[in-house]
Amino acid sequence: MTDSTKNTFSRRSMLATLGAGAGLAGLGAVTSAKAADLPSPETVETFDVVVIGTGLAGTVAALEAASSGAKVAIVEKAPENRAGGNSAFSAGIIAMPASQSAGDQDAFLEDFVAKGKGRGNRTVYELMAKAARADVDWLRSHGVEFLPEGTMPPYRIATATTAPGPYMGMPRTLADLRKKITGMGGRFFFDTKAKQLVIDGKGAVSGVRAVGPAGVVELAARSVVITTGGYAGNPQIIAAYSDPNAEAMMVRGIGWATGDGLVLAEEVGAGLRGMGGIMALHIAAVDAVETAAGNPFAALPYCISVNQEGKRFIDESKGYVAHGKAVLAQPGQRASLVFDQQIAELPPSQTTMGTFRRLGIEMAEAATLEELAEKIGVPADALVATVNEFNTSVENGTAPKASPPKAALAGKIETAPFYAFRSLAPGVTLTFGGIMINEKAEVLEADGRVIPGLYAAGEGAGHVFYDDYVGGGSLANCLVMGRIAGREAVAGIR
Numbered sequence: 001m002t003d004s005t006k007n008t009f010s011r012r013s014m015l016a017t018l019g020a021g022a023g024l025a026g027l028g029a030v031t032s033a034k035a036a037d038l039p040s041p042e043t044v045e046t047f048d049v050v051v052i053g054t055g056l057a058g059t060v061a062a063l064e065a066a067s068s069g070a071k072v073a074i075v076e077k078a079p080e081n082r083a084g085g086n087s088a089f090s091a092g093i094i095a096m097p098a099s100q101s102a103g104d105q106d107a108f109l110e111d112f113v114a115k116g117k118g119r120g121n122r123t124v125y126e127l128m129a130k131a132a133r134a135d136v137d138w139l140r141s142h143g144v145e146f147l148p149e150g151t152m153p154p155y156r157i158a159t160a161t162t163a164p165g166p167y168m169g170m171p172r173t174l175a176d177l178r179k180k181i182t183g184m185g186g187r188f189f190f191d192t193k194a195k196q197l198v199i200d201g202k203g204a205v206s207g208v209r210a211v212g213p214a215g216v217v218e219l220a221a222r223s224v225v226i227t228t229g230g231y232a233g234n235p236q237i238i239a240a241y242s243d244p245n246a247e248a249m250m251v252r253g254i255g256w257a258t259g260d261g262l263v264l265a266e267e268v269g270a271g272l273r274g275m276g277g278i279m280a281l282h283i284a285a286v287d288a289v290e291t292a293a294g295n296p297f298a299a300l301p302y303c304i305s306v307n308q309e310g311k312r313f314i315d316e317s318k319g320y321v322a323h324g325k326a327v328l329a330q331p332g333q334r335a336s337l338v339f340d341q342q343i344a345e346l347p348p349s350q351t352t353m354g355t356f357r358r359l360g361i362e363m364a365e366a367a368t369l370e371e372l373a374e375k376i377g378v379p380a381d382a383l384v385a386t387v388n389e390f391n392t393s394v395e396n397g398t399a400p401k402a403s404p405p406k407a408a409l410a411g412k413i414e415t416a417p418f419y420a421f422r423s424l425a426p427g428v429t430l431t432f433g434g435i436m437i438n439e440k441a442e443v444l445e446a447d448g449r450v451i452p453g454l455y456a457a458g459e460g461a462g463h464v465f466y467d468d469y470v471g472g473g474s475l476a477n478c479l480v481m482g483r484i485a486g487r488e489a490v491a492g493i494r
């Protein structure tokens with residue numbers, strides 16, 4: 001299936017001169033991840049498909065390609081014991097339609113479209129609606145275990161969470177899948193950073209130049225799949241495109257989600273989309289010490305959120321992305337989620353409280369609201385007034401029209417003891433903008449032209465989300481588009 005890779009050359013210098021890509025200067029001007037021109041390596045190893053990155057998107061792309069008999073190499077800049085990217089850090093929740101019925105697929109699609117204010121990538125949502133459930137079953141067929149199916153109110157979706165539970169299942173899942181890939185002849189190159197794409201005389205991408213423990217290596221291939229994740233760990237890109245205060249935001253996942261794939265793709269002419277505005281980030285309000293799993297997202301819609309002045313500022317039922325972005329605009333960029341014993345007994349609160357206890361994150365608990373106010377550092381009279389006003393609106397049935405409203409899941413806060421997940425800070429979970437691709441995961445130039453031999457999937461591709469997303473949507477995107485990329489990367493060769 002593979003060609004020799006004579007006459008390869010890098011277009012980086014030419015493109016840098018032309019200032020190709022998004023913005024006037026392109027990502028190269030804003031990121032320290034910019035690729036350097038590399039000397040020709042001593043040896044060139046030849047594969048059918050090279051996948052860059054071992055997150056969920058890269059892992060399923062490699063598995064799909066290897067399953068069809070292709071000779072696959074996977075390049076990962078992390079050492080083997082840190083493989084898996086943000087996927088390994090994640091809660092492992094995958095969104096899927098509640099069933100394969102047309103009605104449930106439509107409900108899934110509508111929830112995603114609405115959440116992205118109609119500006120998310122509808123093509124990808126349609127592919128997710130059609131394939132996410134079946135792709136979860138495909139993972140099962142490869143030995144991946146899930147908890148019993150869940151739901152995520154108020155969305156009309158089902159969730160598949162990797163066993164043994166949130167924030168615990170993904171490292172094992174990914175490690176097991178890597179073993180499968182190795183068993184099918186796939187070769188992993190850990191500690192090896194992709195620095196440049198190689199272009200052949202026909203203008204097709206024909207390999208990757210990377211730097212690993214033995215120095216510069218070239219992995220020649222007929223298809224290259226970029227699955228390097230997003231740019232949450234690159235404040236330069238965030239500041240340039242989204243928010244000048246990027247340095248002040250916490251990074252919830254791995255620091256090396258630095259947008260490398262966006263840079264690599266842009267250097268060979270790929271278009272980027274959806275990079276602009278704070279809308280292009282997923283910000284959750286999280287525990288400032290345990291930023292990864294310290295996100296009380298399941299309990300949030302049932303609680304009220306108060307800022308440091310003890311006042312509500314957002315409809316909590318809008319979910320954790322809208323909430324996190326709203327916290328960015330609050331004094332001191334901190335908020336606490338207040339709830340009572342009745343809310344504490346609901347299963348979503350129990351799940352969150354269980355996770356916090358497991359991680360040793362302290363929650364505030366008090367016999368009175370005044371005492372709780374002291375523990376979370378807000379004025380007692382303000383917190384009492386906020387809770388009274390909120391309870392009255394629930395009693396009168398006016399919560400959906402209150403200021404701020406609570407459109408769903410409003411319940412009175414009146415039964416002691418009172419609790420709070422406290423001093424939550426905004427942290428970037430994932431980034432929404434990325435490399436332009438089509439429904440086959442082929443990488444596109446800004447004018448829609450396909451770059452032959454180059455595919456991309458996962459968080460850094462497809463500008464899938466805008467403003468907000470439905471929980472579990474990112475891993476669903478990685479799974480569905482990762483599989484498509486792996487399949488199409490092989491089909492493209494044949």
Ligand SMILES: Cc1cc2nc3c(=O)[nH]c(=O)nc-3n(C[C@H](O)[C@H](O)[C@H](O)COP(=O)(O)OP(=O)(O)OC[C@H]3O[C@@H](n4cnc5c(N)ncnc54)[C@H](O)[C@@H]3O)c2cc1C
Pocket residue numbers: 052053054055056057058075076077078083084085086087088089090091092093094095192193194195227228229230252253254256257258260261291292293428429430457458459460471472473474475476478
């Ligand atoms: C704490 C947390 C919890 C989350 N929970 C969920 C959840 O439950 N459900 C959900 O849908 N989403 C969740 N997300 C988001 C989701 O985890 C990510 O969007 C998704 O895992 C991204 O997967 P990916 O395969 O695109 O990239 P990643 O999983 O980030 O993998 C990219 C890989 O590429 C490697 N790489 C990067 N550059 C190079 C290079 N130049 N050369 C070689 N390798 C390179 C990286 O080291 C990394 O291993 C969560 C995120 C965080 C941070």
